[in-house]
Amino acid sequence: MADERVHIRVHGRQRDEAGALHESRMTAVGRHDAKCGKHFFRYEDHALLEGHAVPTVLKLTPDGLLLLRRNPLEQRLEFVPQEERTSLYRTPYGMLHLAVRTKELFSACRADGTGRIELVYDLFVEGKFQSNNELRIDITTA
Numbered sequence: 001m002a003d004e005r006v007h008i009r010v011h012g013r014q015r016d017e018a019g020a021l022h023e024s025r026m027t028a029v030g031r032h033d034a035k036c037g038k039h040f041f042r043y044e045d046h047a048l049l050e051g052h053a054v055p056t057v058l059k060l061t062p063d064g065l066l067l068l069r070r071n072p073l074e075q076r077l078e079f080v081p082q083e084e085r086t087s088l089y090r091t092p093y094g095m096l097h098l099a100v101r102t103k104e105l106f107s108a109c110r111a112d113g114t115g116r117i118e119l120v121y122d123l124f125v126e127g128k129f130q131s132n133n134e135l136r137i138d139i140t141t142a
Helices: none
Strands: 004-016 021-035 038-045 054-060 065-069 074-079 084-091 094-109 115-125 128-141
Touching: 004 038, 074 094
Parallel strands: none
Antiparallel strands: 004 021, 004 128, 021 038, 038 054, 054 065, 065 074, 074 084, 084 094, 094 115, 115 128
């Protein structure tokens, strides 16, 4: 399938170790491409780091979801249901060791990339529980 424009809307809910709930929303126009049963979504996240457009790639496969970010951040998070995956997160302030423990991953994407991805996971930073997270990503035609 050819590279197509899509609207990407991300709604996140994070509950930290103290029980406080934080919500975030991000909307971007991006690109969708499908190859060999995998969906690729490319967009710039303007909400992640103030004053920077962070290039972001979501790779959705039958087995899981991979999130990649570059410049000025370097992040690779892999979400596989019922598994824990570790990675490094390079920020302007230094390197952090992350782990994600994916509880649930649901995806319903059509051939044109439109649909929804829902994700529930726990995040650990430097081995310490950081938050329970829920993400809902809605993809529509641009």
